[in-house]
Amino acid sequence: MKYADEFRDKTIAHGLVRAIGAEADSQRAYRFMEFCGGHTHAISRYGLEDILPANVRMIHGPGCPVCVLPASRIDMAIRLAERPEITLCVYGDLMRIPGSQGKALLSAKAFGADIRMVYSTLDAIRIAEQAPNREVVFFAIGFETTTPPTAVMIRLAEKKWLKKFSVFCNHVLTPSAMHSILENPDIRDIGRVEIDGFLGPAHVSTIIGTEPYEVLAEQFGKPIVIAGFEPLDMMQAILMLVRQVKEGRHEVENQYSRAVTRKGNRRAQEEVSDIFELRDQFEWRGLGLVPHSGLKLKQAYAQFDAEKRFAMHEVRVADNPACECGAILRGVKRPVDCKLFGTVCTPEIPIGSCMVSSEGACAAHWTYGRFRDYQLRRA
């Protein structure tokens, strides 16, 4: 497959592994966090853990928007969808996420709620146009990559005079979450976890550019390398991280230069800032309340804001106390350290955020890598 196979070449990969091995100090361990679920998935899908040197370990970060969505937001969506006048449009991967009572949108649909799976924001607009008497709500979710399409959709709804169309906004911001992880006492004060650097987001960075990470690299003294989602991208970025550590640097570097610039996509940024503004705080499953980490619609677009239109309110619910997702997301624990992992918490019936989508740390490990746990035990 052209434009993909080039970035999956085994020979080059093994060359990069040798280079990482040669640059890395064999006397120390390296712990890098890949922020994005896309990276987590690719690491598991290609079995990268098997070919990286043993002293280089990847910590799977919180960069899966579906995983970090708190149960309370799912509850809100279910309550909304159960209203007879509402048609709720959602992306397919949200359908199975359990809310606080273990109920997911999929079961709400089975009980009669009008919930439609869509593949793009335009599908939702089409549904609204076809059913002008229904209240059509789009369940918007995602990091900076998916926010511009939501912005464009709201503009389009405005232009088309869709009076009964609105958006349930759950867009969140990457740098705020990275900040929250680095601010956590486990990492900053106790130093229980040493994160030596970050593999920075690929698609998110095409929109926001590399600049927003500079303050993080500076403030926390951690190298950040923006990396593409192909396996060779990641290997090369890991090599760049190892070099920075070796040379005592903590800079933002851009491995994914074929798609990412320092300033990002200005047009997309403008669209987003025209329509959205920061929330004071937003809850992340596994991380708790993170200040300035979520977006909401500006007052000028209040008619498209489902939360206002339907007076939706959030009732916070506690995560399962035995769930170790928070610690796993910060790299303090591994999936196998959680007693729920693979027992009551599986991809079929996820309890915690990391098990919810295939990009979550636990689900990726369960789906692709759990055979290693038994190899370890045997060894």
Added chain:
Amino acid sequence: MRATVYQRKLDIENGRVDPSHGAGGRAMAQLISGLFHEAFGNEWLARGNDQAAFDVGAGRMVMTTDGYVVSPLFFPGGNIGSLAVHGTINDVAMGGARPLYLSATFIIEEGFRFSDLKTIADSMGEAARAAGVYIITGDTKVVERGKADGLFISTTGVGVLADGLDLSAEKARVGDRVLVSGSLGDHGAAIMSRRQNLAFETEIVSDSAALHDLVALMVAAGGSSIRVMRDPTRGGLAAMLNEIAHQSGLGFRLQEEAIPVKPAVAAACELLGLDPLHVANEGKLVAIVAPDMADAVLAAMRAHPLGCDAADIGEAVADSHQFVQLSTSFGGGRIVDWLLGEQLPRIC
């Protein structure tokens, strides 16, 4: 003497199914004889009884049944009719049996076009004739508009199995080879390319085909050294091998580089975020074969047009966890797990 003379012929070109076509009256009789008998034409149907009596040769009988709800009804490489014949023939054939007869039930939504129904029935007849199988009994029901999405078909198949042949998952042994008859994911990718909200341009065509001739060649070459055969339909190769792992108590180790996937299918899966190993097939089979006979069976497969791309993709291993593991072409390892949830509703 012919008992019934219809006053007006079925207007295949412009007519549509209405409730009277399922009501047991003259309209239904006319639909059955004018459309289905025409398409399937055989001596059993011609007798017009509520059942069909047939002779069976030596050996044990094999029976299977399947429902078809595919959407869209017409897709590149076939339609719900050809699929309903191929799919059921294949389920009979996977036991090593020779398929002989089919029954067919049609659940039709009011308003369905006669012309579409005729196209579908004709392709069923054609598929059955090409396979040397007869559709000898059937049923027609009509439901109100909105109660079925156009047309659902259910077929039941009967076949005979030669004495001494008993293919079953628990017969798999450590060291057995895993053979696949050709490229994976074609059917699922073809269906997806025609879904209303997904539609993308591609040359991918469904692999829908009857596999019993290929199976006959394999059985002639390998006999009982073929432990088990399955056609990897919904859930793809991944679901099928996990199922056999579970039933046999073994694990499997596959080589990603050996698994045939067409570049266009790989690209479509990449685009949609799917794993080709989870995508449905309708004209492929997987055989678990004793190692000493694997090459002979593979050669027999390659001698048939439906097996010309057959490949040896891995082996059965001792594994109390019954994992299906894959050595990635990148040099790492991973599990090939069951498909989670539903990849795509109504693929067959």
